[in-house]
Amino acid sequence: MIKSYKLRRHIANGLIYLLLIILGIIWISPFIYLVMHSFRAEGLIAVDHLIPQQWTFKNYIDLFTGVGGNASINFPRWFLNTFVVAIFSCIISTVSVLMVSYAFSRLRFSARKKFMNVGMILGMFPGFMTMIAIYYLLKAMGLTGTLVALVICYSCGAGLGFQISKGFFDTIPRALDEAATIDGATKNQIFWRIILPMSKPIVVYTVLTSFIGPWTDFILAKIIMGDNLDNYTVAIGLQKMLHNDFINTYYKQFLAGSVVVAVPITLLFLKMQKYYVEGVTAGGVKG
Amino acid sequence: MKKILAILMAGVLTATAFAGCGGGGESSNTNSGSSSKSGESSATGVNASTVDYAYFGEEDNVKLKVWAPDAAVNLVKQQIEEFKKAYSEKKFDITVVAQGESDAATQMLNDASAAADVFSFPSDQFNKLVDAGVIAPVAKGFTDFVSTSNSEDTVKAGTISNTLYAYPETNDNGYYMVYDNTVVTEEDAKTLEGTLAACKKAGKKFIFDAGDGFYACTFAFTAGAKIDGLEEDGTQKFVEYDEDAAVKTLQAFAKLIKDYKGTFTSLNVKNVASGFKNGTCGAGVDGSWDTKVNKDSLGDKFGAAKLPTINVDGEDKQLVSMFGYKYIGVNGSSKFPNSAQILALYLAGEECQKQRTEELGWGPSNVNVQKDKVVTESPVLNAIKAQAENSCTQVNIASTLWTPMGNLGNKLVADEWKPDDADATRKLLQDTIKNVRDEG
Numbered sequence: 001m002i003k004s005y006k007l008r009r010h011i012a013n014g015l016i017y018l019l020l021i022i023l024g025i026i027w028i029s030p031f032i033y034l035v036m037h038s039f040r041a042e043g044l045i046a047v048d049h050l051i052p053q054q055w056t057f058k059n060y061i062d063l064f065t066g067v068g069g070n071a072s073i074n075f076p077r078w079f080l081n082t083f084v085v086a087i088f089s090c091i092i093s094t095v096s097v098l099m100v101s102y103a104f105s106r107l108r109f110s111a112r113k114k115f116m117n118v119g120m121i122l123g124m125f126p127g128f129m130t131m132i133a134i135y136y137l138l139k140a141m142g143l144t145g146t147l148v149a150l151v152i153c154y155s156c157g158a159g160l161g162f163q164i165s166k167g168f169f170d171t172i173p174r175a176l177d178e179a180a181t182i183d184g185a186t187k188n189q190i191f192w193r194i195i196l197p198m199s200k201p202i203v204v205y206t207v208l209t210s211f212i213g214p215w216t217d218f219i220l221a222k223i224i225m226g227d228n229l230d231n232y233t234v235a236i237g238l239q240k241m242l243h244n245d246f247i248n249t250y251y252k253q254f255l256a257g258s259v260v261v262a263v264p265i266t267l268l269f270l271k272m273q274k275y276y277v278e279g280v281t282a283g284g285v286k287g
Numbered sequence: 288m289k290k291i292l293a294i295l296m297a298g299v300l301t302a303t304a305f306a307g308c309g310g311g312g313e314s315s316n317t318n319s320g321s322s323s324k325s326g327e328s329s330a331t332g333v334n335a336s337t338v339d340y341a342y343f344g345e346e347d348n349v350k351l352k353v354w355a356p357d358a359a360v361n362l363v364k365q366q367i368e369e370f371k372k373a374y375s376e377k378k379f380d381i382t383v384v385a386q387g388e389s390d391a392a393t394q395m396l397n398d399a400s401a402a403a404d405v406f407s408f409p410s411d412q413f414n415k416l417v418d419a420g421v422i423a424p425v426a427k428g429f430t431d432f433v434s435t436s437n438s439e440d441t442v443k444a445g446t447i448s449n450t451l452y453a454y455p456e457t458n459d460n461g462y463y464m465v466y467d468n469t470v471v472t473e474e475d476a477k478t479l480e481g482t483l484a485a486c487k488k489a490g491k492k493f494i495f496d497a498g499d500g501f502y503a504c505t506f507a508f509t510a511g512a513k514i515d516g517l518e519e520d521g522t523q524k525f526v527e528y529d530e531d532a533a534v535k536t537l538q539a540f541a542k543l544i545k546d547y548k549g550t551f552t553s554l555n556v557k558n559v560a561s562g563f564k565n566g567t568c569g570a571g572v573d574g575s576w577d578t579k580v581n582k583d584s585l586g587d588k589f590g591a592a593k594l595p596t597i598n599v600d601g602e603d604k605q606l607v608s609m610f611g612y613k614y615i616g617v618n619g620s621s622k623f624p625n626s627a628q629i630l631a632l633y634l635a636g637e638e639c640q641k642q643r644t645e646e647l648g649w650g651p652s653n654v655n656v657q658k659d660k661v662v663t664e665s666p667v668l669n670a671i672k673a674q675a676e677n678s679c680t681q682v683n684i685a686s687t688l689w690t691p692m693g694n695l696g697n698k699l700v701a702d703e704w705k706p707d708d709a710d711a712t713r714k715l716l717q718d719t720i721k722n723v724r725d726e727g
Contacts, residue, residue: 042564042565043561043564043565044557044560044561044564044580044584045557045558045560045561046558046561047561047565048567072357072360072385135398139398139401144401145401223397226394226397226398226401226402227354227384227386227394227402227403228384229384229385243387243390244387244389244557244576245356245357245358245385245387245576246357247557248557248560248561248577248580249580
């Protein structure tokens, strides 16, 4: 038994850090591999060695200038599509989520509890369960293969994810609302002028989650877009690059593309990071 | 309250489920209707890949979508321009979309009404497409001409219960051996032993995807366990074979693989081109679809041959592979069934096949093009043709074939496998056949 408390603490800390370092390496190695190999010059597809022998920016340049000579692969277009879809669904879903949460948190109306329960139950079904139904509904409206369809899918159900921001609104004292009401403010004014400015963290959280959705969603986009290559998003576009017809030419561009996709999300995260943690934890407190 | 809610939810769900079924049923109805229509309108036979305007029936302002594999998109676009010229009295709006042939059936089954009117696909997807009723048979008036102008094998493979379901497009959907001719000589390439020895000497790999049933079935086929169509319930049939001889062949494979450990590598076929490019691969088994990239990687060093032979008890046995064809099919729910048939007939015709052979290196199914010197003088197409004579046709394949065959391959190349253990090999073969026939 080691007597010295200090030594014991050092050993314990050492072991803990060692474990954390190992876990950290395991977690980050795929990303490092991805980034390194997106700069690889040699080989066509995967290579045996871990560290590239020749480095180049060519994969990135090719990705955006369409070298590879193939009209079907148009990464800049896909990137733009995704960006547009992400912006629109982000705006629509943020507004709708916050409004729904506010209504459930502040207003008292009959069937409020029931609506919340329905929302909970609907939220329990995984999104892809209704995929086929969504496809045929969109087809009936003549929207399959369009970006509008994607925006509709990503943002129209967003209101169901009200739980976290409702939790956050519940923590804002009702006394504020009452004071505003006495001063003559309507419910609408209270929401925009009083509650929203106080809820930055949760707004940021909602913006982030709804912005990331379109970048990472694969199945829904795949089934809606079908063979309409011009309207592909990055997720299905990148998968297309790995298809048998393309993989030999586009594997390295695929790696580069995967890195590029991370850029807008990362930028947004960096910008909004300081609110993010606050938002996640604040919403978890049940009021 | 909760109960009522639950019932409501369940109701909504069943309703959506039925809605889905409804859609599917409808589309299959329309398709059977339209296919019979296209049959009626073409009463007499044709004898060229362009036909009389009468075959269009009432159709004008035709809007069609064509699916072609990516490599062929530009060529198909040119061919469609020619098609429009040939029928200048009609108005066409034809779009060509890149769609990998390997996914064609899946995409068709997803939603046939949103899929292409004319699409190309490999022969193994036939049963799927016909069972689902999404493919329209070749118009009756065209059948005789299509059957006589294409090779017998492709027509036979495209005929299910006496109906020809699609227009033969290629006669080359199989794999063969590609090699770096500075490593492997033409003489070496004749035997597996020679090829492996040459690769080992040069310190390069021989790549064969033993874990993929499509390639790994070579082991079983070479051993004698060839497939022989399907039984009525869809179970895979095998020909009668001598089990003792089969076990010996498998042992010979395993021994050779063990002897050339490090040289014989089981990797995805995409590594062949990559390996040629960075100089780690000496030879490999790859398909006709990768011919172009393999040629680009090797340049003048490109060599092609049929699969080699393997020495079993002093006798050289030819490796037997899986071999298929590609077809052009017409969507059963096409809005312009007659025009779609006419376009498919044109695209599968002699002239278009010849262009694809010249520009893309595809092996034609048309008997006249097969005699042309673009085909007879192409080393790749000759290698494929030679291999085709030693192959099982990729039609009527049960979906249970691939995984057990891949498993067989994986076992044979595994480090811990003992080539001398005849009993284990026999059991492996028996298990594989049993699993394919789903009797396990």
